[in-house]
Amino acid sequence: MxxxxxxxxxxxxxxxxxxxxxxxxxxxxxxxxxxxxxxxxxxxxxxxxxxxxxxxxxxxxxxxxxxxxxxxxxxxxxxxxxxxxxxxxxxxxxxGLYKLKSFEEEDYLRGLVLWKLGGNRVASIAHCALGLPSITTLRNQVRIPPITLSPRQPTVGEVSKNVHLSFADMKEALKLPPQPSRKRNHHATNYIVGCCREHVHNTPIIFRSEKDVEEVFRCLADGCVHQAGEATIGALGLLSDDHNLYAARGILISGDCKQETGEQHAKVLQTTVDGVNAEKEDTNIRVVSVASDGESRRGVALTHLTFKRELSPESDIYNELSPLPFMDLHVGDDNITADKDYKHIFKRLRNLLLRERGFVVGGTRITPSILKNHLQAEKVSEDHICLILNPDDKQDVKLAYDLLKAVWSLPEVTINVNPGFVKARKALWTFGRSLYHLVIPYISIDLSLGDQLEHLSAATHSAMYLYMTDGKECLSTALYTDIVIMVKNAYFCVAKTKADDPDGLFWLILLRTDRLEELFGNLRTMVGNDANLDLLQVSWRLSSTTEIANILSKYPHWDRPPRQLQLPAVRLDGQPISTASDHLKPRCWDADLSVKKVTLQTSWAVGCRVAEGDIPGAPVEFGKMDESATTSNGAHKYTVLLPHGKPLVDPQCTIEEDKDDTETATAHSSILPTNELAEDDAEVRVEVEDPIADEGESDHGASGTHTAIEQTITVNGKPVLKSRALALWGKYKTRPASTDRLKRVQQVEQYSTRTPLDTTSVAKADT
Structure with a gap:
């Protein structure tokens, strides 16, 4: 209880x-x-x-x-x-009641690429369909303003201004295309552009009245001035792996009629270099080399520019380069050197292999038929042989690489006991080793900077021996000289990098004109491959191509470059890597490219020994040259550009070109052949683009101190737009162009009296 x-x-x-x-x-x-x-x-x-x-x-x-x-x-x-x-x-x-206004950097860049390449229509579609920024928003993201073209001979001030504009937003980081022969009015300067720089001084190009237009067309009719059928484009390419700095930046646009001598063209190049140097304090940019694709007139100009004197003993790179036996030490102002695009060298070597009369190595002549027999003996497929030996396509870089690789892949020993066959195989193997040493430094991502220089040294010594023993029957003077200039520039640029940035890296693949060709490709994409540009269109769009190149360098998976312009990236054993890395960039390289671990004298000597091991007679020949290396006054008697004791490069003379060695006109990247558009199309394009130009110039804000320029002139008492007046004056001053648009681009007249060499039922001359 x-x-x-x-x-x-x-x-x-x-x-x-x-x-x-x-x-x-x-x-x-x-x-x-x-x-x-x-x-x-x-x-x-x-x-x-x-x-x-x-x-x-x-x-x-x-x-x-x-x-x-x-x-x-x-x-x-x-x-x-x-x-x-x-x-x-x-x-x-x-x-559609809510529109997102927040964008990432990738959205802006994707929109810029579509807008610049496809125009306003594509940008508007991308905005509506993909939600990318609108055109108005994208305009605020443009970082590189249009560059200034040169209506007369280029001046240092014009180039300097373009350098300042191109690198205005890069100060912290820094811590030549087609055009039709029609006249245009440049609103920013009030000049009539479209006349050649060589003779434009013979006519007034200031556009103030109708009489000015009349005088320009009178001079054109009399022949004292010519229409600029081509454009010379100059660009700066920095030796950097930074995607924001990597792309070439245009600094020169100038019309040309191709009547300029090499010495006159050298003055244009010197003006361009002086304009870059004028901004050196602000940009911290030093011009170390001037690259070219091998065009003969520019080659003469580069000789005047870069072979002024021998390297001074007081130079900070003299101790690095002077101990190299047979090295040519000629330089220009500020030790500037010339460079040749290696892809064009490869194409010219392929043309040499396809030459009908063949080439001679060690006294043995190799013709295309002999080369074909040796490839067949190694069980190479018939289809592949026909493809790489096709002489019709001389501009395909991939075909050039495939043929050169097929030659250096031939084994030295063959099962065929025929004495002539064995002798030819030995000659092919020797020549193939030279090709291998020349090509592999630019495509093998496993080679360090020292290894690359060793291969280039071996290629130079091999080419020098072949040129000394077999002469022009093996390598033409122009081709041999360009190979030597290319290798010489690589060594000089490494030496300059060691002096300017001892802890820096050096990318051999950046020594080329490829970045300028990328800009030309983007220009073609903007206007289509069936129409040509004029000077004003180039000046408006060239800065846009730089911005596109920067973006595609940052996001390479967005781009798929043309196959014909690619060289495959390979491992040291020759195995190609994934197609995603076909377009070689600095980011692709795996090996050590630091300059502080490289001794130029060692690399040069190792390459020489490799060449002596590949060619039996080379040690004896090099020994004779070394014994009499200098003259009594201390000058070098033999160098890579003095293989016989006589200079191959002389500013006072032109190198004789072999017609089988030179490439067709379409290979010249910086100056491309152009034509006239149909006159109706030209007028429409002028009227549409001139208002766009006004808007673009106002967006980028010219200095407020400029005097306002009238956009009209008085014709018969009525105000007429200057662009319209020029179009009317030029309407009946040209010959009828072909009614076929593609033939107009090729400068084919409508009533051509020329008989085509090879006509088909698809493409015949207009009648």
Missing amino acids: KNGVKEGTGWAYYGFGGTHELLRLKSRQIEHYRLRHLNHARKLAQKVAALNGHKRFLTAVASKRVKRVDRIIWLGLKQGRGIKGLLRQYLKAAK
Whole structure:
């Protein structure tokens, strides 16, 4: 009784108070479970509602009614929205009631590429269909303003201004295409552009009245001035792996009629270099070399520019280069050197292999038929042989590489016991080793900088021996000289890098004109491959091509370069790597490219020994040259450019070119042949583009101190737009162009009297 009734005892043993307490406890338990059930039910209802919201949002996203959903989610979460808030924003965006204004850098860059390459129409479609920034927004993202063209002979001030504009936004980081022969009015300078720089001084090109236009066309008719059928384009390419600095930046646009001598063209190049140097304090840019594709007139100009004197003993690179036996030490001002594009060298070597009369190595003449027999003996497929020996396509870089690789892959020993066959195989193997040493430094990503220089040294010594023993029958003077100049420039540039940035890296593949050709390719994409540009169009678009090249360098997976311009990236064993890296950039290289680990004298000597091991007679010949290396006055008697004691490069004379060695006109990257557009098309394009030019010039904000330039002149008492007046004056001053658009691009006249060499049923002369 003291402890109460034991729990679980029947009701009959409970008193009144105990029964009441038991009922109260039971009621409390029942209420507890009832309320817990209600709470669970409410929570489940909330969970179901939330789950339904997620399901609705997932279904909405799967409908693909709105682009860039990730940005809606990111912005909603940043604003603290729940799933219902995100769903409401999505539905508003699907109905067009909500437009996302937040973009990432990649969105801006993607929009810029589409806008610059495709124009306003493509940019508008991308904005509506893909949710990319609008054209107005993209205009605010343009970082490189249009560059100034040179209506007369280029001046240092014009080039200096272009350098300043091109690198205006790069100060912290720094811490030639087609054009039709029609006349245009440049609003920014009030000049009539489209006349050649060689003779433009014979006519006034200031556009103030109708008489000015009349005088220009009178001079054109008299022949004292010519229409600029081509454009010379100059660009700066920095030796850097930074994608923001990598692309070439245009600094020179000048019309040309191709009547300029090499000495006159050298003055244009010197003016360009002086313009770059004028901005050296602000940009910290030093011109170390001038690259060319091998065009003969530019070769003479580069000789005048870069073979002024021998390297001074006081130079900071003299100690690095002077110990190299047979090295040519001629330089220009500030030790500037010339360079040749290695891809053009490879194409010219392929043309040498396809030469009908063949070439001679060690007294053995190799013709295309002999080469074909040796390839067949090594079980190379007939289709592949026909492809790489096809003489019709001399500009395909990939075909050039395939043929050169096929030659150096031939084994030295053959099962054929025919003496003539064995002798030819030995000659092919010797020549193939020279080709291997010349090509592999530019495509093998496993080679260090020292290894690359060793291969180039071996290629130079091999070429020097072949030229000394077999002469022009093996390598033409122009081809041999360009190979030597290319290798010499590589050694000089490494020496300059060691002096300027001892802890820096050096990328051999950047010594080329490839970056300028990328700009030309982008220009072609902008205007189409069936139409040509004029000077004003080039000046408006060239800066855009630089911006595109920068973007595609940062996002290379967006781009797929033309196959004909590619060299495959290979491992040291010759195995190609993935196609994603076909377009070789500095980021592709795996080996050590630091200059502080390279000794130029060692690399040069190792390459010489490799060449002596490949060619049996080379040690004796090099020994004779070394014994009489200098003359009595201390001058070098033999160098790579004095293999016979006579200079192959002389500013006072022109190197004789072999007609089988030179490439066709389409190979010249910096000056491309052009033609006239149909006159109606030209007028329409002028009227549409001139307002665009006005808007572009106002966007980039010319200096407020400039005097306002009138956009009209008075003709017969009526105001007429200057662009319209020029179009009317030029309408009947040209010959009828072909009615076929592609033939107009090739400068084919409508009533041509020339008989085509090879006509087909598809493409015949217009009659």
